[in-house]
Amino acid sequence: MNDEKNPEKQSKIDLNRRDMPKQSPEMRSHNFNEVALGYTLEDALGEAKRCLQCKKPRCVTGCPVEIDIPGFISCIVRKDFSAGIKKIKEKNCLPAVCGRVCPQESQCESQCILKNKGAEVAIGRLERFLADWGASAGKADLPPKAKPSGKKVAIVGSGPAGITVAGDLILLGHEVTIFEALHKAGGVLVYGIPEFRLPKAIVAREVEYVKSLGVKVFTDYVVGKTRSIDELLKDFDAIFIGTGAGLPWFLDIPGENLNGVYSANEYLTRMNLMKGYLFPNSATPIKNHKKVAVVGGGNVAMDSARTALRMGADEAHIVYRRSHAELPARLEESENAEEEGVIFDMLTLPVRYIGDENGWLKEIECIKMELGEPDASGRRTPVEIPNSNFRIEMDAAICAVGNSPNPLVPSTTPGLDTTRRGTLVADQETGKTTRDCVWAGGDIVTGAATVILAMGAGRKAARSIHEYLTTGKQ
Amino acid sequence: MNKVIERTMIVPNMHLLEIETPEIASKIKPGQFIIVRANDEGERIPLSVADWNSEKGTITIVFMEVGASTGALACLQAGDELATCVGPLGNETQIANYGTVLCIGGCYGIGSIYPVARALKEAGNQIITVLEARSSYLLYWVKKFATLSNKIFNITRDGSLGMKGHINRLTEIINSLPKPPDRIIVNGCTYLMAHASELTRELGITTLVNLNPIMIDGTGMCGVCRVTVADQRKFACVDGPEFNGHEVDWKEFLARRKAYMNEETLFFRKSAPKPAVHKEGKCQA
Ligand SMILES: Cc1cc2nc3c(=O)[nH]c(=O)nc-3n(C[C@H](O)[C@H](O)[C@H](O)COP(=O)(O)OP(=O)(O)OC[C@H]3O[C@@H](n4cnc5c(N)ncnc54)[C@H](O)[C@@H]3O)c2cc1C
Ligand SMILES: Cc1cc2nc3c(=O)[nH]c(=O)nc-3n(C[C@H](O)[C@H](O)[C@H](O)COP(=O)(O)OP(=O)(O)OC[C@H]3O[C@@H](n4cnc5c(N)ncnc54)[C@H](O)[C@@H]3O)c2cc1C
Ligand code: SF4
Ligand code: FES
Numbered sequence: 001m002n003d004e005k006n007p008e009k010q011s012k013i014d015l016n017r018r019d020m021p022k023q024s025p026e027m028r029s030h031n032f033n034e035v036a037l038g039y040t041l042e043d044a045l046g047e048a049k050r051c052l053q054c055k056k057p058r059c060v061t062g063c064p065v066e067i068d069i070p071g072f073i074s075c076i077v078r079k080d081f082s083a084g085i086k087k088i089k090e091k092n093c094l095p096a097v098c099g100r101v102c103p104q105e106s107q108c109e110s111q112c113i114l115k116n117k118g119a120e121v122a123i124g125r126l127e128r129f130l131a132d133w134g135a136s137a138g139k140a141d142l143p144p145k146a147k148p149s150g151k152k153v154a155i156v157g158s159g160p161a162g163i164t165v166a167g168d169l170i171l172l173g174h175e176v177t178i179f180e181a182l183h184k185a186g187g188v189l190v191y192g193i194p195e196f197r198l199p200k201a202i203v204a205r206e207v208e209y210v211k212s213l214g215v216k217v218f219t220d221y222v223v224g225k226t227r228s229i230d231e232l233l234k235d236f237d238a239i240f241i242g243t244g245a246g247l248p249w250f251l252d253i254p255g256e257n258l259n260g261v262y263s264a265n266e267y268l269t270r271m272n273l274m275k276g277y278l279f280p281n282s283a284t285p286i287k288n289h290k291k292v293a294v295v296g297g298g299n300v301a302m303d304s305a306r307t308a309l310r311m312g313a314d315e316a317h318i319v320y321r322r323s324h325a326e327l328p329a330r331l332e333e334s335e336n337a338e339e340e341g342v343i344f345d346m347l348t349l350p351v352r353y354i355g356d357e358n359g360w361l362k363e364i365e366c367i368k369m370e371l372g373e374p375d376a377s378g379r380r381t382p383v384e385i386p387n388s389n390f391r392i393e394m395d396a397a398i399c400a401v402g403n404s405p406n407p408l409v410p411s412t413t414p415g416l417d418t419t420r421r422g423t424l425v426a427d428q429e430t431g432k433t434t435r436d437c438v439w440a441g442g443d444i445v446t447g448a449a450t451v452i453l454a455m456g457a458g459r460k461a462a463r464s465i466h467e468y469l470t471t472g473k474q
Numbered sequence: 475m476n477k478v479i480e481r482t483m484i485v486p487n488m489h490l491l492e493i494e495t496p497e498i499a500s501k502i503k504p505g506q507f508i509i510v511r512a513n514d515e516g517e518r519i520p521l522s523v524a525d526w527n528s529e530k531g532t533i534t535i536v537f538m539e540v541g542a543s544t545g546a547l548a549c550l551q552a553g554d555e556l557a558t559c560v561g562p563l564g565n566e567t568q569i570a571n572y573g574t575v576l577c578i579g580g581c582y583g584i585g586s587i588y589p590v591a592r593a594l595k596e597a598g599n600q601i602i603t604v605l606e607a608r609s610s611y612l613l614y615w616v617k618k619f620a621t622l623s624n625k626i627f628n629i630t631r632d633g634s635l636g637m638k639g640h641i642n643r644l645t646e647i648i649n650s651l652p653k654p655p656d657r658i659i660v661n662g663c664t665y666l667m668a669h670a671s672e673l674t675r676e677l678g679i680t681t682l683v684n685l686n687p688i689m690i691d692g693t694g695m696c697g698v699c700r701v702t703v704a705d706q707r708k709f710a711c712v713d714g715p716e717f718n719g720h721e722v723d724w725k726e727f728l729a730r731r732k733a734y735m736n737e738e739t740l741f742f743r744k745s746a747p748k749p750a751v752h753k754e755g756k757c758q759a
């Protein structure tokens with residue numbers, strides 16, 4: 001029965017979307033602990049009961065991996081949490097991560113029937129609730145593994161794409177080895193996304209989980225340098241490339257190599273992977289800047305600005321060339337940033353960094369923008385307002401204007417085709433690349449995207465790799 | 475993994491470190507580097523490779539104790555394990571028969587230019603070597619170089635061995651040769667490389683330097699190693715570390731290397747109260 005046409009049921013609809021408890025902005029802007037604290041049991045039950053259990057659930061169509069959303073929500077209502085987590089894990093092997101970082105407002109929640117009433121079900125928070133319940137309930141029994149196939153698969157990169165492929169293929173009986181360039185596995189989840197948004201213990205738990213299934217993980221191993229794809233192919237039957245989009249873009253404006261100008265990758269890597277926020281109790285140094293401008297408007301920019309505040313900056317600005325409405329960041333994160341005191345300088349574009357005599361940034365020259373005609377993607381293009389240049393005093397600038405794939409693997413692998421944007425050419429449905437026995441997925445194929453899309457691509461590739469390993473067809 | 479086979483101080487403050495790492499040992503080429511972390515809390519620091527033995531599966535590093543991270547490396551003993559040892563990173567030095575190549579090494583660069591000189595020799599080049607140090611007792615591997623060099627010049631600040639002075643005597647050395655070298659390669663401290671490049675620019679001799687900016691990942695991900703070469707932005711870890719010394723923006727490079735000076739001093743004091751004799755890329759040796 002369609003709920004919209006059922007006035008009786010409609011009258012009982014609870015439109016009170018439960019807020020998630022958070023640390024207060026004053027407190028959290030001075031620590032690196034997780035901002036959102038997660039639903040209590042009572043919150044979760046209240047929120048779950050609001051779900052109308054639609055026959056044709058639209059939320060599911062908004063989910064890139066088609067989780068049975070009403071299914072897991074009804075498990076919460078019945079307090080059968082272990083069934084709920086199982087239901088999610090059928091489709092998503094990283095729910096504790098996705099519950100925290102997915103842009104639900106533009107995916108499942110944007111499609112929820114209650115969205116019309118301005119009270120869409122808080123699907124992400126419920127997912128997180130179940131995942132955290134599952135973790136606190138202790139080790140679940142390991143799922144059964146198929147009998148050994150005798151086939152070996154190498155996975156390059158340990159981000160969400162690589163971890164997903166590893167988890168799927170090991171259960172299907174294949175021998176799986178992950179090669180990771182950095183000294184810790186997890187990809188952007190460990191080196192990019194800050195502790196206060198995604199505690200590293202959660203990522204470590206997911207990595208430990210695939211290891212407990214028997215996946216071997218070699219860190220400090222740069223494929224393309226330590227060994228090439230062709231060399232790996234001598235020892236492995238199939239390879240999955242999930243090396244992400246790790247090459248930072250700069251604005252290409254004068255003064256970009258001044259001290260105090262960072263790529264967001266550098267700033268966040270120092271902080272997260274190298275634990276710079278503990279300096280001098282950790283070894284990798286980080287500067288305490290007072291006035292920080294972050295260029296860009298996505299999640300990476302929000303993370304950088306909020307990190308700068310936590311490091312004691314008096315001011316952290318988001319300098320973005322479009323307006324508030326176009327900010328590509330997850331809504332919750334830009335709201336959190338604003339609450340914490342991040343200053344938003346919209347319709348502003350840096351044109352020059354100005355340094356002092358010792359090569360340190362002291363000012364940024366910017367130009368004002370206005371929104372013009374919509375471009376091909378439907379977003380309105382920012383255009384410069386002539387003669388509107390002005391200067392702002394800043395001792396640090398963090399460039400968060402995007403990343404593209406690192407060319408290291410493609411450039412050392414003959415026959416692996418790339419697009420003009422540097423992404424790998426791969427079949428949308430299977431992840432198959434232009435090289436025999438080589439698949440790819442995640443940001444290396446799509447360009448910088450999201451955790452869930454990387455995971456989804458991993459799932460599809462795992463299926464296709466399994467088919468190849470069992471039938472020989474590719 | 476990454477087992478320390480040997481760690482000895484070869485001259486004051488300069489250490490030799492031999493690490494068991496078969497995959498790197500089978501791949502490494504002259505001019506390339508590795509990144510190490512001494513322990514689990516350690517910083518990632520880049521170090522050039524000074525020698526290797528692919529059969530034994532080991533590589534050899536020469537490093538100078540200048541701060542906390544190199545200080546931690548200096549405490550390693552045979553049998554210890556490094557938390558990280560990743561590589562080979564960066565591009566190899568282009569080896570070909572150029573004719574005569576002048577190889578200049580100073581401080582840790584005496585170690586890292588050795589495999590470059592050896593490979594160039596094997597490719598048929600005449601090798602002229604210039605080694606620079608503060609005093610004779612700080613020079614090392616002189617015999618090793620003597621066997622592969624057609625001519626060898628030592629420069630010491632105090633004149634205790636060879637010529638007295640520092641790299642500014644390079645022009646004299648070049649002028650003393652029957653004909654100018656076809657190419658010059660310099661490894662070592664920033665000042666040595668910058669200075670040598672300045673001198674050879676006037677002589678119009680191609681001069682390659684092995685840049686040593688601050689690095690983190692060494693794979694092109696963070697961009698901290700960016701340098702301006704021929705007015706273009708390059709990432710030293712993937713586009714280099716070897717560049718044409720005449721095209722490097724040395725002023726910017728020196729400023730960037732100093733970026734964390736205060737923090738490094740703070741951490742150094744906190745972590746290991748040992749005297750440093752090498753600060754800011756400036757070789758006191
Ligand atoms: C700061 C930041 C915040 C973000 N916030 C969000 C968010 O809130 N929500 C969201 O959905 N998405 C977010 N994203 C995007 C999301 O993290 C990525 O889309 C996702 O991680 C891509 O997964 P992946 O597996 O393709 O690659 P990655 O996570 O990038 O992992 C690739 C891994 O491969 C390794 N690697 C690279 N080259 C080699 C090599 N040659 N050999 C061996 N290993 C190699 C890398 O070191 C890395 O560990 C954010 C990204 C950043 C940078
Ligand atoms: C490609 C390359 C090859 C190198 N090869 C050698 C070598 O063979 N032997 C050797 O002794 N040294 C080498 N270096 C320099 C070496 O990495 C630094 O001396 C070392 O990082 C200093 O660390 P520290 O903590 O002991 O000293 P600190 O007190 O932290 O720093 C002293 C100085 O070293 C530089 N430095 C600091 N951190 C880094 C970092 N993460 N990456 C690079 N430089 C840094 C800075 O200019 C700093 O002022 C090389 C550097 C590069 C980039
Ligand atoms: S979450 Fe929303 S769309 Fe999905 S089943 Fe519940 S009410 Fe329907
Ligand atoms: S060291 Fe990070 S990009 Fe070169």
